Amino acid sequence: MTKTNLVGAFLIAISLLSCSNHDNNSTTDLYPNVTATFSGKIDLYNLSNYANQSKPAYITKDNTAGNPITDKGATLGRVLFYDKNLSSNNTISCASCHIQANAFGDTEIASTGVNGTTTRHAMRLINSRFANETKFFWDERAATLETQASEPIKNHIEMGFSGTSGDGSISTLIAKLQGIGYYKELFKYVYGSEEITENKLQLALAQFVRSIQSFDSKYDTGRAAVQNDNQAFPNFTAQENQGKNLFLAPPVFDANGIRTSGGLGCAGCHAPPEFDIDPNTKNNGVIGILNGTGIDISNTKAPSLRDLVKSDGTPNGPMMHTGNFTTLQNVIGHYGNINIAPRNTNLDPRLTPNGFGQQLNLTATEVNALIAFIKTLTGTNVYTDPKWSSPFK
Template identity: 70%
Template sequence: MKKVIVLTAILTLSLYSCSKSEDNEYVPIDLYPNITATFGTTIDPDNLSNYANQAIPAYITKDNTAGNPITDKGATLGRILFYDKNLSKNNTVSCASCHIQADAFGDGAVASPGVNGTTGRHAMRLINARFSVERKFFWDERAATLEAQTTQPIQNHIEMGFSGTGGDDNIDGLVSKLQSIGYYQELFTFVYGDSEVTETRIQDALAQFVRSIQSFDSKYDVGRATAANDGQPFTNFSAEENQGKNLFLTPPQFNAAGVRTGGGLGCAGCHAAPEFDIAPNSGNNGVVGTLGNPTLLDITNTRAPSLRNMLKPDGTPNGPFMHTGEFTTLQQVLAHYNVIPIVPGNTNLDPKLRPGGMPQELNMTPQEISAITAFIKTLSGTDVYTNAKWSTPF
């Protein structure tokens, strides 16, 4: 009987080995004491949250995962790294300091606090970052992959302080720092088979966690699941929401002066359904100021987050909009696109916003504004704001 008990323990407990107690009974020994001491029951390596096999609607076809597939182990490590302030020079800032779950993994502040000041651009929402045909990241697309993006804030002097400049350690300093922390020795062994910490392993784990943050429980998704395509009326939508959807999807018609004379608003030209991500090779959208200095041009910002969860379930914004954070309401965003400004020196304005070479004027009516607003509200889910697997493990 005792052999059966021992065999069962070996087969069912990945966290423990067995030894005999004083009364000759087999008892489990915790092989990951630092994980247990730090995270308690929040992180249970023998019962991980589901990151790798989440349900994805059949109509979602884009995926920039490439050679770093999500695993439960890797995303769990990524979650801890994402929330750990040890990744900053002075242990005051984590990735989650700028990308807050309650704000759809964006920031309610215009600029986010770093170890040596505040960020130069508003923090972009991370919802559904996996489901984008545009594989470059940051507002200016300077990172070729999400993996490359993950450690650039760490290596920024202002943001997290392992820049190798201005008295900072470089990324090797962070690697050594994490290598000395007991729970990372155990976590890296658990995920990779040995305790070695490397920048590549940090990048892969963080990217897996970020890609796992998905939102497909919106009113839009309920309607899309029962429709053959986006062009059909959604039976769960109000008449106004269906009107807004049609305006979003339908290209506008313009006269020679760039004034809309018919058709829809053409939002899908840059933010195609059902992912609502940014089209690759986009130009900028006419917002070309610099955060804190609107007169200093910053024309290289051609990426944007998904339009999903722009708003919270109650309709309030998930922080300000654009890389400058200069718009605080959806109505201000719509007003910007209603009449695109031509800023001297902006040589990178997206061609879709200057039909026939002229700045677009959509001439939206109050009813159209109300309808497109109603539709954008349908793109917000609820689960992503509270799901424990994306919350702090500390």
């Protein structure tokens, strides 16, 4: 090779190396704060898949409405979800009460906020997107997930930007976030502008929460092998199939509300395959409150029964809005003998056959079978997938 050719080859190599280095450093060049803060957790040029996750063909419900999940939007939502800067004293994030290891629920009865403890137990967020009920919170006071997303931030107890009781307002939070370098970059990356608004916060947080899905359970394997839920699942044990049948079939009651035959009717309020709550459901007979005196008969929402327990069968935290049920036996026992409290004017009529609080007259075999079936609704990936984990660790 001539000297001229050697020089030319050297210059080409230097040029290629320069281009390669520019490509490798382009994220740093354009998003230095994101790169420095979330190194190894978020790569804006190689985003996690939030928008195009697969789901079973038999899952048909979807409350996304006008805010479809995007990889960019959900990535921003993930940062917001885990960022303690969203609380007034920088100690609480959404993830403080909705923990990935607990199916995005809390092991505490009442979650700790910046100004005390919450008035209801934190609800699990699994499969929030795949729900027939589009309202959120235990009392369904939020018409959409977008509305719900900023309400804890604006709550005096939870995250402290209520605009009351000496708190700053949501505008105070926005000004705070506007001064954080990685948010300037992320909002421009997602929305084309560094401007932060409550609506943009809501959209991104809702996209991230809706992306959290769990469809790799034993139930899903069995459901994919049959035409409908009423058929025996080939991968189930006899006990699990018995529990499924009890869950699905309605009970037969006598004139006094005592079950004489049939199933347990759980599917009347928690229909498969989503196992979310029926939108027409009223109070379930639990009327206690966590703080103060009185009763709470407005709770009509419930999370999906999917991932109610971990893969080892232990619950992902206490159950009901009061958090006072710690085992599946407690829950089944409650529905097995419904007490009609005199002041509960909102009790679901499905729990009061012939005007009496239902008595399911359960046997130990039936209880064990139902528990065995509920355990089949638990997946594995949602507990460990890094795209739903904290980007700050």
